[in-house]
Amino acid sequence: MSGLPEEKSLDECQEPLFTFGVIADIQYADKDDGYNYVKTRIRYYRSSLSLLQDAAQDWASEPAQPAFILQLGDIIDGFNAPLKTSETSLAKVLAEFEKLKIPVHHIWGNHEFYNFSRKNLMESQLNSAHLGEAEVTPAEGASDPESFYAYHFSPFPKFRLLLIDSYDLSVIGRDPTSHKYGKSLKVLKQKNKNADLNSPAGLEDPRFVSFNGGVSNDQLNWINSVLQTADKNEETVMVAGHLPIYPPSTDPICLTWNFLEVLALLQSHPSVVAYFSGHDHDGGYSQDTCGIHHITFNGLIETPPSSQAFATMEIYEDRMELQGRGLIPNRTLIYRTRQYTNM
Numbered sequence: 123m124s125g126l127p128e129e130k131s132l133d134e135c136q137e138p139l140f141t142f143g144v145i146a147d148i149q150y151a152d153k154d155d156g157y158n159y160v161k162t163r164i165r166y167y168r169s170s171l172s173l174l175q176d177a178a179q180d181w182a183s184e185p186a187q188p189a190f191i192l193q194l195g196d197i198i199d200g201f202n203a204p205l206k207t208s209e210t211s212l213a214k215v216l217a218e219f220e221k222l223k224i225p226v227h228h229i230w231g232n233h234e235f236y237n238f239s240r241k242n243l244m245e246s247q248l249n250s251a252h253l254g255e256a257e258v259t260p261a262e263g264a265s266d267p268e269s270f271y272a273y274h275f276s277p278f279p280k281f282r283l284l285l286i287d288s289y290d291l292s293v294i295g296r297d298p299t300s301h302k303y304g305k306s307l308k309v310l311k312q313k314n315k316n317a318d319l320n321s322p323a324g325l326e327d328p329r330f331v332s333f334n335g336g337v338s339n340d341q342l343n344w345i346n347s348v349l350q351t352a353d354k355n356e357e358t359v360m361v362a363g364h365l366p367i368y369p370p371s372t373d374p375i376c377l378t379w380n381f382l383e384v385l386a387l388l389q390s391h392p393s394v395v396a397y398f399s400g401h402d403h404d405g406g407y408s409q410d411t412c413g414i415h416h417i418t419f420n421g422l423i424e425t426p427p428s429s430q431a432f433a434t435m436e437i438y439e440d441r442m443e444l445q446g447r448g449l450i451p452n453r454t455l456i457y458r459t460r461q462y463t464n465m
């Protein structure tokens with residue numbers, strides 16, 4: 123034992139295997155500040171772009187370049203649709219990401235569907251599925267109107283990111299003539315008797331509102347097959363979707379309609395260590411009973427211009443170090459003990 127005060131443990135000397143940036147609910151619009159629906163929180167529509175610029179500069183100046191950025195959805199606000207600025211606002215926001223010259227993986231939230239049809243999104247720059255692994259991305263993705271937007275990729279050997287579609291079952295984004303729209307409307311009307319299906323007033327399960335959605339059986343089966351392969355290869359998998367799936371990590375109004383099914387599926391696969399989401403602008407965190415970390419990232423749109431809300435995830439063999447900025451706290455997230463017994 124040398125006892126030198128400046129001596130660092132082996133662990134402290136370790137470099138992360140790779141890092142990536144995370145940002146949620148930018149909701150940019152060239153519009154004066156406003157409020158959320160219940161008028162309790164200010165929304166800084168213009169300032170969200172400045173915060174993104176600042177985040178991009180910060181990522182660019184990090185000693186190790188992030189391998190990619192994960193954009194958790196709601197990239198521009200629904201107000202762009204009536205203002206007829208959907209395309210220009212999206213171009214402005216994407217231009218800030220492009221300056222980084224690193225891949226950006228985009229998830230779709232409710233505000234994507236307020237601005238664009240699913241078909242438009244499939245053909246837009248917000249479809250980042252080509253950055254995934256072509257042989258397992260749903261092949262019919264772009265052409266089948268009932269398909270979902272989900273894919274996965276491996277940024278580093280033995281590590282995998284799986285992006286899922288929280289609005290696969292939904293009454294926003296889906297064509298009203300589609301089978302999935304019909305099914306979604308039926309589910310929603312069974313659970314929500316309000317005239318305005320966006321209103322959670324009086325609901326036992328407040329998540330059954332139009333601005334949320336769910337994951338179809340098709341997608342659950344596809345996720346299961348991806349995770350079976352990941353388990354078999356003893357990988358470490360992080361899953362991401364716009365909507366949270368674990369009640370202690372969010373306000374219940376923000377949950378995925380069938381969160382229990384998604385949660386049970388992820389918990390049944392030892393490769394899964396974390397689930398990342400946005401949507402709940404207040405953010406949240408909880409480790410579930412199986413040891414999966416559920417991180418709900420604070421939304422940039424409700425972050426005061428003097429603060430920040432983005433993160434860098436540092437990935438190690440045994441853990442993730444969440445380096446949060448502004449409203450997002452730092453966290454050490456140790457992977458659950460895994461026994462790959464189900465292959």
Ligand SMILES: Nc1ncnc2c1ncn2[C@@H]1O[C@H](COP(=O)(O)OP(=O)(O)O)[C@@H](O)[C@H]1O
Nearest residue numbers: 158159160196200232233318320321322333401
């Ligand atoms: N409590 C509510 N009652 C009725 N409509 C609501 C309620 N909360 C939100 N909405 C409507 O749902 C849509 C999405 O709400 P919004 O607050 O913009 O979502 P987000 O939190 O994703 O930004 C908007 O059209 C909004 O007016």
